[in-house]
Amino acid sequence: MTHATYLERRGKIEHYFDRTAAETWARLTSTAPVSGIRATVRAGRDRMRATLLDCLPDDLRGRRVLDAGCGTGALAVEAARRGADVVAVDLSPTLVQLARERVAQDPSAARIDFRSGDMLDAALGSFDHVVCMDSLIHYRTADIVDALARLSGRTSRSIVFTFAPSNLLLASMITVGRLFPRKDRAPFIEPVAEATLRRSLEASAPLAAWSVARSTRVASGFYTSQAMELTRA
Numbered sequence: 001m002t003h004a005t006y007l008e009r010r011g012k013i014e015h016y017f018d019r020t021a022a023e024t025w026a027r028l029t030s031t032a033p034v035s036g037i038r039a040t041v042r043a044g045r046d047r048m049r050a051t052l053l054d055c056l057p058d059d060l061r062g063r064r065v066l067d068a069g070c071g072t073g074a075l076a077v078e079a080a081r082r083g084a085d086v087v088a089v090d091l092s093p094t095l096v097q098l099a100r101e102r103v104a105q106d107p108s109a110a111r112i113d114f115r116s117g118d119m120l121d122a123a124l125g126s127f128d129h130v131v132c133m134d135s136l137i138h139y140r141t142a143d144i145v146d147a148l149a150r151l152s153g154r155t156s157r158s159i160v161f162t163f164a165p166s167n168l169l170l171a172s173m174i175t176v177g178r179l180f181p182r183k184d185r186a187p188f189i190e191p192v193a194e195a196t197l198r199r200s201l202e203a204s205a206p207l208a209a210w211s212v213a214r215s216t217r218v219a220s221g222f223y224t225s226q227a228m229e230l231t232r233a
Contacts, residue, residue: 006147026095029042029071036221039221041221041222041223044218044222044223044225047220048134049075051216052131052133053079055158055160057082058082059083062083063084063128064129065079065086066127066129067086067089067133069091070090070096071095072099076114077106080106080109081108084129086112087113087124089115089118089124090116091118092116096115096116099114119147120147120150124154126156128156130159131160132151132160132161132162134225136148136161137225139190141190141197144161145200148207149204152210153206155232158230159229160227160228160229160230162227164190164191164192164225165194165226166191198212209232210231211230212228215229
């Protein structure tokens with residue numbers, strides 16, 4: 001990873017989610033009515049969240065889970081309901097505070113430690129499972145692999161993450177997305193070819209003990225993302 005490149009992109013992501021479009025994302029992740037396009041994104045994100053959760057054991061008691069890029073906390077809550085002790089981290093303090101407010105009355109809330117900061121911060125500790133839902137889609141292949149390598153050193157069982165699969169449909173949606181008002185635009189999504197990503201993962205020395213267990217694509221209107229599960233051999 002070119003550290004300067006990672007930090008530059010991370011800064012843009014933080015600015016977008018914390019200052020530019022926090023209200024938009026708060027509405028998207030609620031049950032409030034949204035436009036047709038955003039409704040497809042909401043549905044796609046719901047399906048992806050379920051897909052990632054399917055990669056985790058039904059019984060997570062005694063296990064520690066990192067929700068890396070937790071947003072408003074929906075995935076963290078589901079993991080906590082299965083008994084996990086969850087560290088839920090996001091770059092946006094605004095979204096983290098919203099997450100705390102939304103789950104405050106849920107019985108599982110006591111099992112979730114919400115924090116604002118970098119998902120790669122070693123101070124977050126070690127985990128049995130790491131989940132990165134759409135938190136790596138803004139980074140290039142080399143950055144994704146390096147981030148996973150860093151996380152793997154503190155993870156004992158599995159890492160489940162998403163990437164933006166490279167295809168003509170996604171490319172066209174990115175182009176159309178640039179027509180949205182500037183304040184509503186997300187930071188640029190980096191399409192990644194799955195074959196290229198797999199080769200890069202196999203070539204990473206820190207990930208030598210890890211292998212791809214499954215890969216599942218979710219497409220819903222203007223939402224397209226691919227889940228990949230890495231497990232320790």
